[in-house]
Amino acid sequence: MEAARNYAIIDPATGKIDRRIFSDQAVYDDEMERIFGRAWLMIGHESLVPEPDDFFHTYMGEDPVILTRDGEGRLHALLNMCRHRGNRVCRADDGNAKRFMCTYHGWTYRNDGSLEHVPGESEAYYDALDRPKLGLIQARVETYAGIVFATWAEDAPSLEAYLGDARWYLDTAFNRRDGGMLALGPVKWLEPVNWKTMVDNCSDNYHVPTSHLSSARVQSRWLGRPRLSHEDQFASPNRHVFVNGHSITFREADDNAPRYVHGISNDTFKAFQDYHDATMPEAERRLGALRARKVQLGNHSIFPNGILGFRLALPRGPLKTEFWHFALLEKDAPEEIKRAMRVGSQANNGAAGLFEQDDVDNWRQVTEASTSRLARRLPQDLSMGIGHAGTHPDFPGVVSERYISENNQRLFYRRWEEFMNAESWADIALDPIKARFDGTATMRG
Protein backbone atom coordinates (compact mmCIF):
# COMPACT_ATOMS: atom_id res chain seq x y z
CA MET A 1 0.00 0.00 0.00
CA GLU A 2 1.41 3.37 -1.04
CA ALA A 3 0.49 6.79 0.29
CA ALA A 4 -2.33 8.52 -1.58
CA ARG A 5 -1.32 11.04 -4.23
CA ASN A 6 -3.35 13.65 -5.96
CA TYR A 7 -1.95 14.04 -9.44
CA ALA A 8 -4.28 16.02 -11.69
CA ILE A 9 -2.07 16.65 -14.67
CA ILE A 10 -4.52 16.61 -17.55
CA ASP A 11 -7.65 18.70 -17.91
CA PRO A 12 -10.05 16.44 -19.81
CA ALA A 13 -12.13 19.41 -20.98
CA THR A 14 -9.20 21.15 -22.68
CA GLY A 15 -6.56 18.45 -23.13
CA LYS A 16 -3.97 20.64 -21.41
CA ILE A 17 -1.18 18.64 -19.74
CA ASP A 18 1.13 19.86 -17.02
CA ARG A 19 4.54 19.69 -18.66
CA ARG A 20 6.43 19.11 -15.43
CA ILE A 21 5.60 15.40 -15.51
CA PHE A 22 8.23 15.10 -18.24
CA SER A 23 11.13 16.49 -16.24
CA ASP A 24 10.46 16.44 -12.51
CA GLN A 25 12.61 13.94 -10.59
CA ALA A 26 10.03 13.49 -7.81
CA VAL A 27 7.33 12.64 -10.36
CA TYR A 28 9.72 10.21 -12.02
CA ASP A 29 10.49 8.54 -8.69
CA ASP A 30 6.75 8.12 -8.13
CA GLU A 31 6.42 6.60 -11.62
CA MET A 32 9.06 4.00 -10.84
CA GLU A 33 7.20 2.98 -7.69
CA ARG A 34 3.58 3.36 -8.73
CA ILE A 35 3.67 2.42 -12.42
CA PHE A 36 6.79 0.33 -13.01
CA GLY A 37 6.49 -1.25 -9.55
CA ARG A 38 2.91 -2.34 -10.23
CA ALA A 39 2.05 -2.83 -13.87
CA TRP A 40 2.62 -5.92 -15.98
CA LEU A 41 5.74 -5.01 -17.93
CA MET A 42 6.91 -6.58 -21.18
CA ILE A 43 10.36 -7.99 -20.49
CA GLY A 44 11.12 -10.47 -23.21
CA HIS A 45 9.93 -13.15 -25.56
CA GLU A 46 9.97 -16.92 -25.16
CA SER A 47 11.92 -17.23 -28.41
CA LEU A 48 14.82 -15.30 -26.82
CA VAL A 49 15.26 -18.16 -24.34
CA PRO A 50 14.23 -21.18 -26.42
CA GLU A 51 16.34 -23.87 -24.70
CA PRO A 52 16.63 -25.03 -21.08
CA ASP A 53 19.12 -22.85 -19.13
CA ASP A 54 18.95 -20.01 -21.67
CA PHE A 55 18.82 -16.50 -20.24
CA PHE A 56 18.15 -13.01 -21.57
CA HIS A 57 19.06 -9.90 -19.60
CA THR A 58 16.34 -7.27 -19.45
CA TYR A 59 14.86 -4.53 -17.29
CA MET A 60 11.70 -3.76 -15.36
CA GLY A 61 11.85 0.02 -15.25
CA GLU A 62 15.40 0.62 -14.05
CA ASP A 63 15.67 -2.68 -12.19
CA PRO A 64 17.95 -5.16 -13.99
CA VAL A 65 16.23 -8.52 -14.43
CA ILE A 66 17.42 -11.87 -15.77
CA LEU A 67 14.77 -13.73 -17.72
CA THR A 68 15.72 -17.39 -17.36
CA ARG A 69 14.38 -20.71 -18.53
CA ASP A 70 15.31 -23.27 -15.92
CA GLY A 71 16.26 -26.90 -16.53
CA GLU A 72 12.58 -27.89 -16.43
CA GLY A 73 11.63 -25.25 -18.98
CA ARG A 74 9.94 -22.85 -16.55
CA LEU A 75 10.42 -19.09 -17.00
CA HIS A 76 11.69 -16.88 -14.17
CA ALA A 77 12.21 -13.13 -13.90
CA LEU A 78 15.00 -12.67 -11.35
CA LEU A 79 16.17 -9.35 -9.97
CA ASN A 80 19.83 -9.20 -10.97
CA MET A 81 21.03 -8.32 -7.49
CA CYS A 82 22.99 -10.52 -5.12
CA ARG A 83 21.16 -10.73 -1.80
CA HIS A 84 24.43 -10.18 0.07
CA ARG A 85 25.63 -6.74 -0.99
CA GLY A 86 23.72 -6.09 -4.21
CA ASN A 87 26.24 -6.72 -6.96
CA ARG A 88 24.84 -8.01 -10.23
CA VAL A 89 25.12 -11.76 -10.63
CA CYS A 90 24.93 -11.64 -14.44
CA ARG A 91 26.75 -9.25 -16.74
CA ALA A 92 26.03 -10.82 -20.13
CA ASP A 93 23.17 -9.77 -22.43
CA ASP A 94 22.14 -13.36 -23.07
CA GLY A 95 23.52 -16.87 -23.08
CA ASN A 96 23.10 -20.26 -21.48
CA ALA A 97 23.92 -20.84 -17.81
CA LYS A 98 22.69 -23.19 -15.10
CA ARG A 99 23.82 -20.83 -12.35
CA PHE A 100 24.87 -17.25 -11.74
CA MET A 101 27.74 -16.44 -9.42
CA CYS A 102 28.23 -13.06 -7.80
CA THR A 103 31.75 -11.97 -8.69
CA TYR A 104 32.18 -10.13 -5.37
CA HIS A 105 32.10 -12.94 -2.77
CA GLY A 106 30.96 -15.93 -4.78
CA TRP A 107 27.37 -16.39 -3.67
CA THR A 108 25.95 -18.65 -6.37
CA TYR A 109 22.34 -18.91 -7.51
CA ARG A 110 20.62 -21.52 -9.65
CA ASN A 111 18.75 -20.22 -12.69
CA ASP A 112 15.47 -20.78 -10.84
CA GLY A 113 16.64 -18.08 -8.42
CA SER A 114 17.48 -20.28 -5.44
CA LEU A 115 20.70 -19.61 -3.54
CA GLU A 116 22.74 -22.77 -4.01
CA HIS A 117 26.11 -21.98 -2.47
CA VAL A 118 27.63 -19.46 -0.06
CA PRO A 119 31.40 -19.72 0.49
CA GLY A 120 32.05 -20.25 4.19
CA GLU A 121 28.46 -20.99 5.07
CA SER A 122 29.70 -22.92 8.13
CA GLU A 123 33.18 -21.51 8.56
CA ALA A 124 32.26 -17.83 8.36
CA TYR A 125 28.49 -17.72 8.90
CA TYR A 126 28.24 -20.40 11.64
CA ASP A 127 25.39 -21.97 9.58
CA ALA A 128 23.23 -19.05 10.65
CA LEU A 129 22.21 -17.89 7.15
CA ASP A 130 18.62 -18.62 6.20
CA ARG A 131 19.76 -19.69 2.74
CA PRO A 132 16.35 -20.82 1.39
CA LYS A 133 15.03 -17.29 1.97
CA LEU A 134 17.95 -15.62 0.22
CA GLY A 135 17.18 -16.54 -3.36
CA LEU A 136 17.15 -13.86 -6.03
CA ILE A 137 14.02 -11.71 -5.82
CA GLN A 138 11.46 -13.06 -8.29
CA ALA A 139 8.78 -11.20 -10.18
CA ARG A 140 5.49 -12.82 -11.22
CA VAL A 141 5.76 -14.01 -14.81
CA GLU A 142 3.02 -14.65 -17.35
CA THR A 143 3.09 -14.86 -21.11
CA TYR A 144 0.84 -13.72 -23.90
CA ALA A 145 1.40 -15.45 -27.25
CA GLY A 146 5.07 -15.89 -26.39
CA ILE A 147 5.62 -12.33 -25.15
CA VAL A 148 6.85 -12.47 -21.55
CA PHE A 149 5.43 -10.04 -19.02
CA ALA A 150 6.36 -9.65 -15.38
CA THR A 151 5.14 -7.65 -12.41
CA TRP A 152 6.46 -6.97 -8.91
CA ALA A 153 2.91 -6.52 -7.59
CA GLU A 154 1.51 -9.49 -5.73
CA ASP A 155 -1.95 -7.92 -5.88
CA ALA A 156 -1.86 -7.37 -9.66
CA PRO A 157 -4.67 -9.01 -11.64
CA SER A 158 -3.89 -11.74 -14.17
CA LEU A 159 -2.11 -10.68 -17.36
CA GLU A 160 -5.22 -11.71 -19.25
CA ALA A 161 -7.32 -9.22 -17.25
CA TYR A 162 -4.58 -6.59 -17.56
CA LEU A 163 -4.57 -6.81 -21.36
CA GLY A 164 -8.34 -7.21 -21.44
CA ASP A 165 -10.00 -6.46 -24.74
CA ALA A 166 -6.77 -4.95 -26.10
CA ARG A 167 -5.86 -8.55 -26.83
CA TRP A 168 -8.74 -8.70 -29.27
CA TYR A 169 -6.70 -6.38 -31.49
CA LEU A 170 -3.20 -7.54 -30.53
CA ASP A 171 -4.08 -11.11 -31.56
CA THR A 172 -4.36 -9.97 -35.18
CA ALA A 173 -0.59 -9.35 -35.28
CA PHE A 174 0.85 -11.64 -32.58
CA ASN A 175 -1.47 -14.60 -32.50
CA ARG A 176 -2.22 -15.31 -36.17
CA ARG A 177 -0.17 -18.45 -36.66
CA ASP A 178 -0.10 -21.81 -34.91
CA GLY A 179 3.71 -21.69 -34.89
CA GLY A 180 3.92 -18.40 -32.98
CA MET A 181 6.43 -15.61 -33.25
CA LEU A 182 10.19 -15.22 -33.31
CA ALA A 183 11.80 -12.17 -31.67
CA LEU A 184 15.05 -10.80 -33.14
CA GLY A 185 17.10 -8.14 -31.43
CA PRO A 186 17.30 -5.79 -29.69
CA VAL A 187 19.13 -2.81 -31.10
CA LYS A 188 19.70 -0.62 -28.02
CA TRP A 189 20.33 3.09 -27.83
CA LEU A 190 19.81 6.03 -25.47
CA GLU A 191 17.53 8.89 -26.35
CA PRO A 192 17.43 12.19 -24.44
CA VAL A 193 13.67 11.86 -24.16
CA ASN A 194 11.13 11.28 -21.41
CA TRP A 195 9.71 7.76 -21.79
CA LYS A 196 6.07 8.90 -21.91
CA THR A 197 6.55 10.93 -25.08
CA MET A 198 7.76 7.83 -26.91
CA VAL A 199 4.77 5.86 -25.69
CA ASP A 200 2.14 8.49 -26.41
CA ASN A 201 3.60 8.96 -29.90
CA CYS A 202 2.46 5.40 -30.73
CA SER A 203 -1.07 6.74 -31.16
CA ASP A 204 0.03 9.99 -32.78
CA ASN A 205 -0.63 9.45 -36.45
CA TYR A 206 -0.86 13.21 -36.89
CA HIS A 207 2.94 13.50 -36.81
CA VAL A 208 3.59 11.06 -39.62
CA PRO A 209 3.15 13.33 -42.66
CA THR A 210 5.40 16.02 -41.13
CA SER A 211 7.97 14.10 -39.09
CA HIS A 212 8.40 11.34 -41.66
CA LEU A 213 7.68 13.09 -44.95
CA SER A 214 11.20 12.64 -46.33
CA SER A 215 11.26 8.91 -45.58
CA ALA A 216 7.75 8.32 -46.87
CA ARG A 217 8.57 10.19 -50.04
CA VAL A 218 11.72 8.23 -50.92
CA GLN A 219 10.11 4.94 -49.95
CA SER A 220 7.13 5.74 -52.11
CA ARG A 221 9.46 6.45 -55.05
CA TRP A 222 11.98 3.63 -54.51
CA LEU A 223 9.81 0.91 -52.98
CA GLY A 224 6.24 1.76 -53.94
CA ARG A 225 5.20 2.20 -50.32
CA PRO A 226 2.35 4.63 -49.48
CA ARG A 227 2.95 8.38 -49.47
CA LEU A 228 1.51 8.95 -45.98
CA SER A 229 0.55 12.53 -46.83
CA HIS A 230 -1.86 14.57 -44.70
CA GLU A 231 -4.58 13.86 -47.26
CA ASP A 232 -3.91 10.12 -46.98
CA GLN A 233 -3.93 10.23 -43.20
CA PHE A 234 -7.13 12.28 -42.95
CA ALA A 235 -8.90 10.03 -45.47
CA SER A 236 -7.52 6.83 -43.94
CA PRO A 237 -10.02 4.14 -42.96
CA ASN A 238 -7.78 3.27 -40.02
CA ARG A 239 -9.12 3.58 -36.50
CA HIS A 240 -7.88 4.83 -33.16
CA VAL A 241 -9.09 3.12 -30.00
CA PHE A 242 -8.21 3.09 -26.31
CA VAL A 243 -8.79 -0.26 -24.62
CA ASN A 244 -8.32 -0.98 -20.92
CA GLY A 245 -5.30 1.29 -20.59
CA HIS A 246 -3.71 0.37 -23.90
CA SER A 247 -3.53 2.52 -27.02
CA ILE A 248 -4.41 0.81 -30.27
CA THR A 249 -4.71 1.82 -33.86
CA PHE A 250 -5.88 -0.59 -36.50
CA ARG A 251 -6.89 -0.82 -40.10
CA GLU A 252 -10.47 -1.77 -40.75
CA ALA A 253 -9.92 -3.82 -43.85
CA ASP A 254 -12.09 -6.06 -45.95
CA ASP A 255 -10.05 -6.01 -49.14
CA ASN A 256 -8.06 -9.20 -48.50
CA ALA A 257 -4.79 -7.22 -48.56
CA PRO A 258 -1.91 -8.28 -46.32
CA ARG A 259 -1.18 -6.29 -43.19
CA TYR A 260 1.13 -3.43 -44.15
CA VAL A 261 4.25 -4.46 -42.30
CA HIS A 262 7.88 -3.39 -42.71
CA GLY A 263 9.35 -4.94 -45.82
CA ILE A 264 6.35 -4.73 -48.13
CA SER A 265 7.44 -3.08 -51.35
CA ASN A 266 6.81 -3.35 -55.08
CA ASP A 267 9.10 -6.32 -55.42
CA THR A 268 7.90 -8.21 -52.35
CA PHE A 269 4.20 -7.42 -52.48
CA LYS A 270 3.26 -10.59 -54.33
CA ALA A 271 5.10 -12.77 -51.81
CA PHE A 272 3.26 -11.05 -48.96
CA GLN A 273 -0.10 -11.38 -50.74
CA ASP A 274 0.54 -15.09 -51.41
CA TYR A 275 1.51 -15.61 -47.78
CA HIS A 276 -1.57 -13.71 -46.61
CA ASP A 277 -3.85 -15.85 -48.83
CA ALA A 278 -2.14 -19.11 -47.89
CA THR A 279 -2.43 -18.43 -44.16
CA MET A 280 -5.95 -16.99 -44.18
CA PRO A 281 -7.72 -20.30 -43.40
CA GLU A 282 -5.42 -20.76 -40.41
CA ALA A 283 -5.95 -17.14 -39.29
CA GLU A 284 -9.72 -17.56 -39.61
CA ARG A 285 -9.62 -20.72 -37.54
CA ARG A 286 -7.52 -18.98 -34.88
CA LEU A 287 -9.19 -15.55 -34.80
CA GLY A 288 -12.61 -15.93 -36.39
CA ALA A 289 -13.58 -14.36 -39.71
CA LEU A 290 -14.13 -10.81 -38.45
CA ARG A 291 -10.69 -10.42 -36.93
CA ALA A 292 -8.82 -12.49 -39.52
CA ARG A 293 -10.27 -10.58 -42.46
CA LYS A 294 -11.16 -7.15 -41.20
CA VAL A 295 -8.91 -6.09 -38.33
CA GLN A 296 -5.22 -5.35 -38.83
CA LEU A 297 -3.26 -4.00 -35.90
CA GLY A 298 -1.37 -0.75 -36.56
CA ASN A 299 0.73 1.45 -34.29
CA HIS A 300 -0.01 0.81 -30.64
CA SER A 301 1.40 0.81 -27.14
CA ILE A 302 0.90 -1.53 -24.22
CA PHE A 303 0.75 0.31 -20.91
CA PRO A 304 3.09 1.49 -19.63
CA ASN A 305 6.12 1.17 -21.90
CA GLY A 306 5.55 -1.38 -24.67
CA ILE A 307 5.92 0.21 -28.07
CA LEU A 308 4.72 -1.00 -31.48
CA GLY A 309 4.65 -4.68 -30.83
CA PHE A 310 7.44 -6.00 -28.74
CA ARG A 311 9.70 -2.95 -28.37
CA LEU A 312 10.58 -1.24 -25.12
CA ALA A 313 11.00 2.30 -23.80
CA LEU A 314 13.11 1.75 -20.68
CA PRO A 315 13.17 4.80 -18.40
CA ARG A 316 16.64 6.02 -17.37
CA GLY A 317 15.74 9.17 -15.42
CA PRO A 318 13.19 11.82 -16.38
CA LEU A 319 15.24 13.09 -19.32
CA LYS A 320 16.56 9.83 -20.73
CA THR A 321 15.15 6.60 -22.17
CA GLU A 322 16.86 3.49 -23.45
CA PHE A 323 15.09 2.28 -26.55
CA TRP A 324 15.10 -1.44 -27.39
CA HIS A 325 14.11 -2.25 -30.94
CA PHE A 326 13.14 -5.83 -31.76
CA ALA A 327 11.66 -7.36 -34.88
CA LEU A 328 8.90 -9.87 -34.25
CA LEU A 329 8.37 -12.31 -37.11
CA GLU A 330 6.00 -15.19 -37.66
CA LYS A 331 8.15 -18.23 -37.02
CA ASP A 332 6.71 -20.31 -39.85
CA ALA A 333 6.74 -17.58 -42.49
CA PRO A 334 8.79 -18.33 -45.63
CA GLU A 335 12.42 -17.13 -45.57
CA GLU A 336 11.66 -14.49 -48.20
CA ILE A 337 9.01 -12.90 -45.97
CA LYS A 338 11.20 -13.05 -42.88
CA ARG A 339 14.11 -11.50 -44.72
CA ALA A 340 11.98 -8.68 -46.14
CA MET A 341 10.50 -7.93 -42.71
CA ARG A 342 13.89 -7.99 -41.03
CA VAL A 343 15.47 -5.68 -43.61
CA GLY A 344 12.41 -3.43 -43.66
CA SER A 345 12.47 -3.27 -39.89
CA GLN A 346 16.06 -1.99 -39.74
CA ALA A 347 15.42 0.39 -42.63
CA ASN A 348 12.48 2.04 -40.90
CA ASN A 349 13.05 1.61 -37.18
CA GLY A 350 15.96 1.19 -34.82
CA ALA A 351 18.75 3.66 -34.12
CA ALA A 352 19.46 4.13 -37.83
CA GLY A 353 15.89 3.61 -39.05
CA LEU A 354 14.78 6.15 -41.61
CA PHE A 355 11.55 6.84 -39.75
CA GLU A 356 12.79 6.51 -36.22
CA GLN A 357 15.84 8.75 -36.58
CA ASP A 358 13.64 11.72 -37.44
CA ASP A 359 11.53 11.36 -34.29
CA VAL A 360 14.29 11.88 -31.78
CA ASP A 361 14.99 15.61 -31.95
CA ASN A 362 11.25 16.34 -31.93
CA TRP A 363 10.71 14.24 -28.83
CA ARG A 364 13.84 15.45 -27.10
CA GLN A 365 12.85 19.09 -27.54
CA VAL A 366 9.36 18.31 -26.24
CA THR A 367 11.13 16.87 -23.18
CA GLU A 368 13.57 19.76 -22.96
CA ALA A 369 10.76 22.31 -23.07
CA SER A 370 9.75 20.93 -19.70
CA THR A 371 13.03 22.02 -18.13
CA SER A 372 13.34 25.76 -18.75
CA ARG A 373 11.73 28.40 -16.55
CA LEU A 374 9.01 29.79 -18.77
CA ALA A 375 8.42 26.86 -21.11
CA ARG A 376 7.73 24.41 -18.28
CA ARG A 377 4.82 26.55 -17.10
CA LEU A 378 3.09 26.31 -20.47
CA PRO A 379 1.03 23.16 -20.86
CA GLN A 380 1.12 20.72 -23.77
CA ASP A 381 -2.03 20.94 -25.88
CA LEU A 382 -3.76 17.60 -26.49
CA SER A 383 -7.15 19.00 -27.47
CA MET A 384 -7.58 17.29 -30.85
CA GLY A 385 -10.94 15.62 -31.23
CA ILE A 386 -12.25 16.17 -27.69
CA GLY A 387 -15.82 14.91 -27.53
CA HIS A 388 -15.47 12.77 -30.66
CA ALA A 389 -15.01 9.25 -29.34
CA GLY A 390 -17.31 6.60 -27.93
CA THR A 391 -18.36 3.01 -28.16
CA HIS A 392 -18.70 1.12 -31.43
CA PRO A 393 -20.94 -1.88 -32.17
CA ASP A 394 -18.11 -3.98 -33.70
CA PHE A 395 -14.97 -2.80 -31.95
CA PRO A 396 -14.16 -2.96 -28.24
CA GLY A 397 -12.85 0.07 -26.33
CA VAL A 398 -13.29 3.82 -26.70
CA VAL A 399 -13.21 4.32 -30.45
CA SER A 400 -12.31 7.74 -31.88
CA GLU A 401 -14.54 8.98 -34.68
CA ARG A 402 -11.43 9.71 -36.71
CA TYR A 403 -8.07 8.06 -37.08
CA ILE A 404 -6.23 11.35 -36.54
CA SER A 405 -7.12 12.14 -32.95
CA GLU A 406 -5.50 12.74 -29.57
CA ASN A 407 -8.10 10.73 -27.71
CA ASN A 408 -5.76 7.80 -27.00
CA GLN A 409 -3.08 10.16 -25.74
CA ARG A 410 -5.51 11.93 -23.38
CA LEU A 411 -6.69 8.60 -22.04
CA PHE A 412 -3.07 7.41 -21.67
CA TYR A 413 -2.37 10.33 -19.34
CA ARG A 414 -5.62 9.64 -17.48
CA ARG A 415 -4.48 6.06 -17.01
CA TRP A 416 -1.14 7.42 -15.81
CA GLU A 417 -2.99 9.54 -13.19
CA GLU A 418 -4.96 6.50 -12.11
CA PHE A 419 -1.81 4.45 -11.47
CA MET A 420 -0.02 7.37 -9.83
CA ASN A 421 -2.88 8.18 -7.44
CA ALA A 422 -3.79 4.61 -6.52
CA GLU A 423 -2.81 3.31 -3.10
CA SER A 424 -2.90 -0.25 -4.40
CA TRP A 425 -4.20 -2.31 -7.33
CA ALA A 426 -7.65 -2.14 -5.71
CA ASP A 427 -7.86 1.50 -6.87
CA ILE A 428 -6.99 0.73 -10.50
CA ALA A 429 -9.99 0.03 -12.70
CA LEU A 430 -10.01 -2.77 -15.24
CA ASP A 431 -12.63 -2.94 -17.95
CA PRO A 432 -14.41 -6.29 -17.99
CA ILE A 433 -13.58 -8.47 -20.98
CA LYS A 434 -16.56 -8.02 -23.28
CA ALA A 435 -15.22 -8.74 -26.74
CA ARG A 436 -16.04 -12.00 -28.51
CA PHE A 437 -12.80 -13.89 -28.93
CA ASP A 438 -13.84 -16.12 -31.81
CA GLY A 439 -11.38 -18.79 -32.88
CA THR A 440 -8.89 -20.99 -31.11
CA ALA A 441 -6.18 -18.44 -30.22
CA THR A 442 -5.65 -18.02 -26.49
CA MET A 443 -3.29 -16.22 -24.13
CA ARG A 444 -0.97 -19.20 -24.54
CA GLY A 445 -0.81 -18.77 -28.30
Next chain:
Amino acid sequence: MKPKSATAAAQQALWFELMQFYIREAWLLDERRLGEWLDLFTDDVLYFMPRRKNVLRRELHREITERGDLAILEEDKRYLEMRVARLDSGMAWAEDPPSRTRHLVGNLIATPLANGEVEVKTAFLVYRSHLETDHQLLSGCREDVLRPVEGGWKIAKRTIVLDANVLLDKNLSVFL
Protein backbone atom coordinates in the same frame (compact mmCIF):
# COMPACT_ATOMS: atom_id res chain seq x y z
CA MET B 1 66.42 -11.40 -51.07
CA LYS B 2 65.22 -9.87 -54.31
CA PRO B 3 61.82 -11.58 -54.55
CA LYS B 4 61.03 -10.60 -50.98
CA SER B 5 61.63 -6.92 -51.56
CA ALA B 6 59.57 -7.09 -54.73
CA THR B 7 56.71 -8.50 -52.65
CA ALA B 8 57.21 -5.82 -50.06
CA ALA B 9 57.11 -3.14 -52.71
CA ALA B 10 53.88 -4.57 -54.12
CA GLN B 11 52.38 -4.71 -50.64
CA GLN B 12 53.45 -1.16 -50.01
CA ALA B 13 51.94 0.01 -53.28
CA LEU B 14 48.66 -1.75 -52.51
CA TRP B 15 48.60 -0.34 -48.98
CA PHE B 16 49.23 3.16 -50.32
CA GLU B 17 46.52 2.83 -52.96
CA LEU B 18 43.98 1.53 -50.46
CA MET B 19 44.79 4.18 -47.87
CA GLN B 20 44.26 6.83 -50.52
CA PHE B 21 40.91 5.24 -51.30
CA TYR B 22 39.82 5.39 -47.64
CA ILE B 23 41.16 8.89 -47.07
CA ARG B 24 39.22 10.10 -50.07
CA GLU B 25 36.11 8.33 -48.78
CA ALA B 26 36.50 10.05 -45.41
CA TRP B 27 36.67 13.46 -47.02
CA LEU B 28 33.62 12.71 -49.19
CA LEU B 29 31.65 11.85 -46.05
CA ASP B 30 32.89 14.79 -43.99
CA GLU B 31 32.34 17.23 -46.85
CA ARG B 32 28.86 15.76 -47.40
CA ARG B 33 29.56 14.79 -51.01
CA LEU B 34 27.30 11.78 -50.61
CA GLY B 35 26.45 11.33 -54.28
CA GLU B 36 30.14 10.75 -54.98
CA TRP B 37 30.38 8.55 -51.88
CA LEU B 38 27.61 6.30 -53.24
CA ASP B 39 29.67 5.79 -56.39
CA LEU B 40 32.30 4.02 -54.29
CA PHE B 41 29.95 1.04 -53.87
CA THR B 42 29.18 -1.72 -56.36
CA ASP B 43 25.56 -2.19 -57.35
CA ASP B 44 25.43 -5.51 -55.48
CA VAL B 45 26.91 -4.14 -52.25
CA LEU B 46 25.85 -5.33 -48.81
CA TYR B 47 26.25 -2.57 -46.21
CA PHE B 48 25.97 -4.39 -42.92
CA MET B 49 26.21 -3.33 -39.28
CA PRO B 50 25.57 -6.22 -36.87
CA ARG B 51 24.78 -5.81 -33.18
CA ARG B 52 27.51 -6.32 -30.61
CA LYS B 53 26.56 -8.10 -27.42
CA ASN B 54 27.98 -8.63 -23.95
CA VAL B 55 28.63 -12.36 -23.80
CA LEU B 56 30.86 -14.45 -21.58
CA ARG B 57 34.28 -15.33 -23.00
CA ARG B 58 33.25 -18.95 -23.42
CA GLU B 59 30.49 -17.73 -25.77
CA LEU B 60 32.53 -15.14 -27.66
CA HIS B 61 31.49 -16.66 -30.98
CA ARG B 62 28.08 -15.10 -30.25
CA GLU B 63 29.40 -11.58 -29.57
CA ILE B 64 28.72 -10.22 -33.04
CA THR B 65 25.34 -11.09 -34.46
CA GLU B 66 25.13 -13.03 -37.70
CA ARG B 67 23.28 -12.14 -40.84
CA GLY B 68 19.74 -13.40 -40.36
CA ASP B 69 19.52 -11.86 -36.91
CA LEU B 70 18.32 -8.27 -36.51
CA ALA B 71 21.14 -5.91 -37.48
CA ILE B 72 21.52 -2.17 -36.93
CA LEU B 73 21.93 -1.86 -40.69
CA GLU B 74 21.46 -4.42 -43.46
CA GLU B 75 21.25 -2.39 -46.62
CA ASP B 76 21.62 -2.90 -50.33
CA LYS B 77 22.51 -0.20 -52.86
CA ARG B 78 18.88 0.75 -53.34
CA TYR B 79 18.44 1.45 -49.63
CA LEU B 80 21.68 3.43 -49.52
CA GLU B 81 20.53 5.53 -52.46
CA MET B 82 17.24 6.11 -50.66
CA ARG B 83 19.05 7.27 -47.55
CA VAL B 84 21.15 9.73 -49.51
CA ALA B 85 18.22 11.03 -51.56
CA ARG B 86 16.26 11.59 -48.37
CA LEU B 87 18.89 13.95 -46.99
CA ASP B 88 18.40 16.30 -49.94
CA SER B 89 14.65 16.52 -49.39
CA GLY B 90 14.90 19.42 -46.94
CA MET B 91 12.76 17.41 -44.53
CA ALA B 92 15.13 14.79 -43.13
CA TRP B 93 14.98 16.24 -39.65
CA ALA B 94 17.65 14.03 -38.07
CA GLU B 95 20.17 15.62 -40.43
CA ASP B 96 18.68 19.04 -41.13
CA PRO B 97 20.61 21.03 -39.96
CA PRO B 98 23.23 18.39 -40.74
CA SER B 99 25.75 16.81 -38.39
CA ARG B 100 29.37 17.88 -38.50
CA THR B 101 31.50 14.76 -38.76
CA ARG B 102 35.16 13.80 -38.83
CA HIS B 103 36.01 10.32 -40.06
CA LEU B 104 39.50 9.07 -39.14
CA VAL B 105 40.46 5.74 -40.72
CA GLY B 106 43.61 3.71 -40.11
CA ASN B 107 45.17 0.41 -38.99
CA LEU B 108 44.72 -0.91 -42.52
CA ILE B 109 45.38 -4.57 -43.23
CA ALA B 110 44.81 -5.89 -46.75
CA THR B 111 44.43 -9.52 -47.77
CA PRO B 112 44.28 -10.07 -51.53
CA LEU B 113 41.86 -12.79 -52.62
CA ALA B 114 42.31 -15.25 -55.46
CA ASN B 115 39.56 -13.62 -57.54
CA GLY B 116 41.32 -10.25 -57.61
CA GLU B 117 39.23 -8.74 -54.85
CA VAL B 118 40.88 -7.68 -51.64
CA GLU B 119 39.70 -7.94 -48.06
CA VAL B 120 40.47 -4.76 -46.18
CA LYS B 121 40.20 -4.31 -42.46
CA THR B 122 40.40 -0.79 -41.03
CA ALA B 123 39.69 0.84 -37.69
CA PHE B 124 37.79 4.12 -37.44
CA LEU B 125 36.97 6.91 -35.07
CA VAL B 126 34.08 9.10 -36.13
CA TYR B 127 33.26 12.26 -34.24
CA ARG B 128 29.79 13.67 -34.71
CA SER B 129 28.63 17.05 -33.52
CA HIS B 130 24.99 18.02 -34.03
CA LEU B 131 22.87 21.08 -33.31
CA GLU B 132 24.15 22.99 -30.31
CA THR B 133 25.87 20.63 -27.91
CA ASP B 134 25.13 17.04 -29.05
CA HIS B 135 28.27 15.10 -29.77
CA GLN B 136 29.29 11.48 -29.99
CA LEU B 137 32.40 9.48 -30.66
CA LEU B 138 31.82 6.29 -32.59
CA SER B 139 34.60 3.75 -32.76
CA GLY B 140 34.74 0.44 -34.52
CA CYS B 141 36.15 -1.43 -37.46
CA ARG B 142 35.19 -1.92 -41.06
CA GLU B 143 35.70 -5.18 -42.85
CA ASP B 144 35.38 -4.43 -46.54
CA VAL B 145 35.65 -6.43 -49.69
CA LEU B 146 36.99 -4.19 -52.46
CA ARG B 147 36.52 -5.18 -56.08
CA PRO B 148 38.84 -3.94 -58.79
CA VAL B 149 37.05 -1.80 -61.37
CA GLU B 150 38.37 0.29 -64.18
CA GLY B 151 40.66 2.87 -62.70
CA GLY B 152 40.36 1.81 -59.08
CA TRP B 153 38.29 -0.01 -56.50
CA LYS B 154 34.68 -0.30 -55.40
CA ILE B 155 33.28 -1.57 -52.14
CA ALA B 156 31.40 -4.81 -52.76
CA LYS B 157 30.75 -5.56 -49.11
CA ARG B 158 31.09 -3.53 -45.95
CA THR B 159 30.66 -4.88 -42.43
CA ILE B 160 30.82 -2.24 -39.73
CA VAL B 161 31.38 -3.52 -36.21
CA LEU B 162 30.86 -0.86 -33.57
CA ASP B 163 32.58 -1.10 -30.21
CA ALA B 164 29.45 0.06 -28.37
CA ASN B 165 26.76 -2.14 -26.87
CA VAL B 166 24.07 0.41 -26.01
CA LEU B 167 24.63 3.22 -28.51
CA LEU B 168 24.98 6.51 -26.70
CA ASP B 169 23.87 8.42 -29.74
CA LYS B 170 20.34 9.79 -29.94
CA ASN B 171 20.26 8.20 -33.39
CA LEU B 172 22.59 6.88 -36.03
CA SER B 173 21.97 9.24 -38.91
CA VAL B 174 25.51 9.55 -40.27
CA PHE B 175 27.30 7.08 -42.52
CA LEU B 176 30.25 5.03 -41.29
